[in-house]
Amino acid sequence: MEKFIRQQGLVAPLDRANVDTDLIIPKQFLKSIKRTGFGPNLFDELRYLDEGYIGQDVSKRPLNTEFVLNQPRYAGASVLLARRNFGCGSSREHAPWALTDFGFRVVIAPSFADIFYNNSFKNGLLLITLDEDTVERLFNEAQGVEGYRLDVDLAVQTVNTPSGEAIAFEVDSFRKHCLMEGLDDIGLTLKDQDAIDSFEARHRTERPWLFRDGQPV
């Protein structure tokens, strides 16, 4: 996983609540068996006027020029500003894959759906929860000032605005550690192999019906 330490980037404001994972990456693109290449189809139904399909040359597709990511002033944005309950819906990890493949490293919103939240941190995408008023203020600033950038510093957990304000945010220490080190969870968990083995042995004795080994499954 790519490390995340600090990100200074252009901010794109996506002014819409309850952005679901179907909207982030529609199902036809879930047929890919790879982890990469989803960026061109991020927000496909909002970005393009026609219906997208997998393997298509997106450069020939009609763009919805009103959509925020199609506006030249937001080209190259790496910080997405969003509204409440961002990432609701399915468990598809293709959603954070599409966001990172497009170039986003940070999403800021008043709240996120649980599964999406988990998935994002496993892919080097930092999600920052700020209160509604602060998010509203950032929306006004990002929409009002062309080239509006934020400086997100994970080490000290602040979002720094161009005016010099430092907005503190919370992040759990395990997730922060994994992001900053670019760690693979599986390797970490396997360090506890002994604990898993002994738990499993006890569990098997107490509730043998949960195990079917030896029986044809």
Added chain:
Amino acid sequence: MASQTLYDKLWDQHLVKQREDGTALIYIDRHLLHEVTSPQAFEGLRLAGRKPWRLDANLATPDHNVPTSFKERAAGIAGIADETSRIQVQTLDDNCNSFNIEQFTINDARQGIVHVVGPEQGATLPGMTVVCGDSHTATHGAFAALAHGIGTSEVEHVLATQCLIQRKMKNMLVRVDGRLGTGVTAKDVVLAIIGEIGTAGGTGYAIEFGGSAISDISMEGRMTICNMAIEAGARVGLVGVDDITINYLRDRPYAPTTAQWDAAVADWRELTSDADAAFDKVVVLKAEDIEPQVTWGTSPEQVTNIHGVVPDPAAVSDETEARGIVRALEYMGLSAHQKITDIKLDRVFIGSCTNSRIEDLREAARVAEGRTVAASLKQAMVVPGSGLVKAQAEAEGLHEIFLAAGFEWREPGCSMCLAMNADKLGAGEHCASTSNRNFEGRQGFGGRTHLVSPAMAAAAAIAGHFVDVRDFAPIPTSNTNAA
């Protein structure tokens, strides 16, 4: 010991290690796999040179992309016309073979939607932790199993370590007191709950459903309710164990053997919240107030009852919510104050992991029997949740009722619930659907989904627009009291 909720008990029973940073390692008993969210996980294992930790915990079946037409299905994987779908189903097959994972293959009689298959096989048991790379894994909580959806990285993590890194959630109780009226089903209950608490109302919580109305509901109805916990933002939905749970599991293929049965049942009986257990949040609904529900918008919380009207955004004070309504109405092609019963339909879909079990099909068939699908409809389809549901329905003659009425009778799979296969809505088409998500484009680009119960979907198919199934046909109380 202090009083515990059901969720607390399940958590404690699977806690491998509590870490200082607040995360915990939780042991996973059952891992269900399907073709969409597993290929990258298997690839990850292979690249790291890792093996599955415990083979017998895993069970796989293709469901999301499988075609549901008899013709396309007959030739198995090779017969899947869409190349990308075929590769994905083939990849699952290859991975299961090379890692030695049990799979119900595309034309196995037991194949079906994972959340229908697990319980039907008894592969979901009370007291288990159940995960799957699919958010509707909450379904399995109907059995007092701690079940939730996970992403692909977590699929790989579970395969490799038999554990997940979790943080404990908060406890919420949603109590439905009283008795449901005739013609009001589990689907109406869960839609009414989502309408009440909103699509983010359960975020961060494990929701336990309780109260007399839930106790009266069959296992299949409870699965319908837990299935949509995620639509209320909760990864986990739960119902405590009772006789209905235990009777359902008896003699299922993966259920405990005779020798283990009594010990298992004694253990399962403990799986209810203690009488004085504390919940962080309690929501109470009166069953008598719940009427057949219909969603009008593009989020499951945008729901009203059959005699309701489309809301007026001007009357909503929260600005973000009002803007959401404006956008939803535009997408749905509806206007404020329009009557729900005036919404005309183009297609009807009866299926999905929410409502494709035998009781759902019986309910729909009862309404369809002796009637005809409205000529104005382009299509009405019934897609059973598994091969075994299909066989049971055919044994009862339900397929003949559907076919005679003008419904299509399909092979099992997710189908038009998410339209990854050929079953989809055209742009602008309205669909009465028994599935769980009415998001923009969910059932096809530009498609307009209205979520309803199977009986309401069947009635809508006959009428060509939404109607109150209670006026429409004298049907007996559905999916209650059945053991």
